[in-house]
Amino acid sequence: MSQNQILQSLIAENLVSDPSGARGRLLTEAARLFREKGYERTTVRDLAAAVGIQSGSLFHHFRTKEEILKAVMVETIRLNTALMQAALEAADTNREKLRGLVRAELESINGQTGEAMAVLVFEWRSLSAASQVEVLELRDIYEKLWLDVLESLKREGALEADPFVVRRMLTGALSWTVTWYKPERGGLTLDGLTDQVMAMMAL
């Protein structure tokens, strides 16, 4: 399944919003603005202006500003979980599975969904405690995909360090690429970057 096919099936199941619809367009713009200026510095007037409506009209679609942030995060995790599962299915060996996950996560972080992914990392604290719990449950499913592969690699002897620690390190390292990786300059492609990550781990 291609990336686009996965997105389409999630839209069909009503798990993520269609980016061409009103709600989806707002969420896309919200992710862009939250990423660019941060959640707190982005006003409901900014959000409304970005989609061409009045600020008050936002509250017809979402009850609060925070609900918008939560929706961005929830839909992002749902999409990414599906993308990672597809990456796993396309690989045979555990080493290839890890490479697939790394490559897919790098693509999520630095591709079209990059803004939403950055929001997930950097605006976490702006979520209310209640919403954090909800989003954490989704994230656990996502993390399990990684841990299973890393644990298999450890059992094979290909990995020396603790799988749990390695996943945490990879989370940080891969997320951080959003602050410096620019494909257009430097000539480093996403595949090249993936190679570097694997080389760094001597895998």
Add this chain to the structure above:
Amino acid sequence: MSQNQILQSLIAENLVSDPSGARGRLLTEAARLFREKGYERTTVRDLAAAVGIQSGSLFHHFRTKEEILKAVMVETIRLNTALMQAALEAADTNREKLRGLVRAELESINGQTGEAMAVLVFEWRSLSAASQVEVLELRDIYEKLWLDVLESLKREGALEADPFVVRRMLTGALSWTVTWYKPERGGLTLDGLTDQVMAMMAL
């Protein structure tokens, strides 16, 4: 030189504020609050209350709220540069030097200066463009310490990946530990964590 001796000499040179003085106490509390609630959610009234003065009185010490954020960041980088230099001097081989840097940065991130380090990572966007330029200059000095060691390791053949990319990955991985590493539970010490990082890189 011990950590404390380094701090003392920086205070003597007026490069960082004495934590027991009025200014230093404010910066410590500011780092704590910025880390806990984020820069935007922290009000000048919060900051003032934390050191037991009126909100207006803050502006006797700092011209703007942002100047407080900048001061936290500048002093943190100055201290850390000194700490890294000390770590390098204490090591002989390049492998040991890298281990020293990793260990020192983990200590900065997860020790007493951890709050300020987290602010440096997560509140970057709240700095005005002008202040960002100033802080970036200091950071370049700091980053050069790392790159020199990584480049030597590459020349030795101990490292396969690109030094520049590896440093960026390490920045992300080590910074991220602040979100999950809790020395009290899990039984993983800072030295143990350092070992894990080195093991992950097969070094």
Add this chain to the structure above:
DNA sequence: TTACAAACCAAGCGCTTGCTTGGTATTGTC
């Protein structure tokens, strides 16, 4: 055409924000 809900606008309320102001203690210096 009618009926009705969903989508939106124009206006603004109540509150919080960073910062200013004018004045009063406190401290250090000769």
Add this chain to the structure above:
DNA sequence: GACAATACCAAGCAAGCGCTTGGTTTGTAA
């Protein structure tokens, strides 16, 4: 003990914030 300089307080201003309100337009289906 005189005199600044420094550190602080009490009060509040102007602007911006999230969100509400009452009413109008648009889309849909019988």
